[in-house]
Amino acid sequence: MKRQKRDKLSRAHSKGYQAGIAGRSKEICPFQASEVRSEWLGGWREAIGDRSLGLTSK
Template identity: 80%
Template sequence: MKRQKRDKLTRAHAKGYQAGISGRSKEICPFQTSDTRSEWLGGYREAMEDRQLGVVVR
């Protein structure tokens, strides 16, 4: 059975979240198109909120 690839926007969001959790800069966003870049930054912002609230413990 073939595995389906995840949606690119979902993947971009997840990668942005991971970058935010690890404390990396938002300037390292690897995406150039506006839709995927927007999703990546959305994940990044969500991770930064979670870090401030103390949801994530490193």
């Protein structure tokens, strides 16, 4: 049975979250399209918030 790929926006959010948890700058966003870039930045902001609350192990 084939696995379904997640849609591009969901994947962008996830990658942004991972970058934020790792403490990377929001300037490294790899996306240029505004909708996808916005989703990546949303994930990044969420991760920065989680880090500041101490919700991550890093």
